[in-house]
Amino acid sequence: MKTVTFLLIFFTLAACAEQPGLMTAPVPSPTRPAEPLTNETEITQSAGIETVPVSPLDVQIQLEDGLTISGTFHPAGGEPPWPAILLLHMLGGNRGQWDKLVPELTSSGYAVLAIDLRGHGETGGEADWEKTKSDIPQVLNYLYNLPYIASERVALAGASIGANLSLVAAANQTEIPTIVLLSPGLDYRGVTTLDALEKYGGRPLLLAASSEDAYAADSTRTLAENASGEAELLIYDGAGHGTQMLEHAPGLTAAILTWLDRFLK
Numbered sequence: 340m341k342t343v344t345f346l347l348i349f350f351t352l353a354a355c356a357e358q359p360g361l362m363t364a365p366v367p368s369p370t371r372p373a374e375p376l377t378n379e380t381e382i383t384q385s386a387g388i389e390t391v392p393v394s395p396l397d398v399q400i401q402l403e404d405g406l407t408i409s410g411t412f413h414p415a416g417g418e419p420p421w422p423a424i425l426l427l428h429m430l431g432g433n434r435g436q437w438d439k440l441v442p443e444l445t446s447s448g449y450a451v452l453a454i455d456l457r458g459h460g461e462t463g464g465e466a467d468w469e470k471t472k473s474d475i476p477q478v479l480n481y482l483y484n485l486p487y488i489a490s491e492r493v494a495l496a497g498a499s500i501g502a503n504l505s506l507v508a509a510a511n512q513t514e515i516p517t518i519v520l521l522s523p524g525l526d527y528r529g530v531t532t533l534d535a536l537e538k539y540g541g542r543p544l545l546l547a548a549s550s551e552d553a554y555a556a557d558s559t560r561t562l563a564e565n566a567s568g569e570a571e572l573l574i575y576d577g578a579g580h581g582t583q584m585l586e587h588a589p590g591l592t593a594a595i596l597t598w599l600d601r602f603l604k
Contacts, residue, residue, distance in 0.1 A: 433460030
């Protein structure tokens with residue numbers, strides 16, 4: 340019986356100077372697996388896979404420059420191969436910022452990989468956004484190569500600078516069918532989006548922001564207006580920035596799930 344083995348990795352948080360329109364949020368602790376690395380079960384041979392994880396696993400993703408990315412892989416219910424979502428957090432945050440959304444995704448049949456970006460959370464190194472842009476395709480490649488993931492049905496969801504990074508990554512990965520962007524900006528720390536949007540082409544994207552978060556709201560409207568494919572724009576009031584909206588924006592989680600179901604199932 341084959342055993343799927345995951346390596347563990349960790350990022351440290353680098354200090355970042357303030358930039359208009361780019362916010363941080365309270366950071367919860369990352370999710371931890373009940374039984375690290377060993378919780379597996381046999382499934383039917385019809386899927387072509389012998390073993391799959393059945394509870395969250397902390398994983399370690401080795402990058403080309405020697406850094407390792409710390410993340411948690413959350414398996415979906417049902418039989419693989421699963422569609423999957425890669426989650427990218429906000430400036431100064433960690434993968435735990437997605438804890439409200441992860442159970443909704445997995446119960447809806449999506450595997451989830453939530454990571455700590457370079458220089459954040461349990462991942463080492465320093466925050467370097469040019470390097471981070473090159474990290475994401477390597478993380479995607481790791482996800483594509485998991486035997487229980489449907490590689491043609493992998494999407495990204497990002498918040499704040501994680502939204503910008505999601506769009507940049509998807510622009511360069513034409514197999515990504517859709518993305519979800521929470522509080523993106525036209526320019527966060529030099530990670531720009533209008534140029535990436537043009538390269539992203541006619542693929543669909545979901546955008547959300549809160550009206551009092553002026554820079555993100557204006558940026559989100561501009562991105563929606565300039566999209567060449569289907570762009571659903573959600574503007575809330577008093578919902579905060581990035582992943583804060585998952586708690587304060589009624590209907591946002593349901594809208595995300597409906598959107599993903601349209602393009603990944």
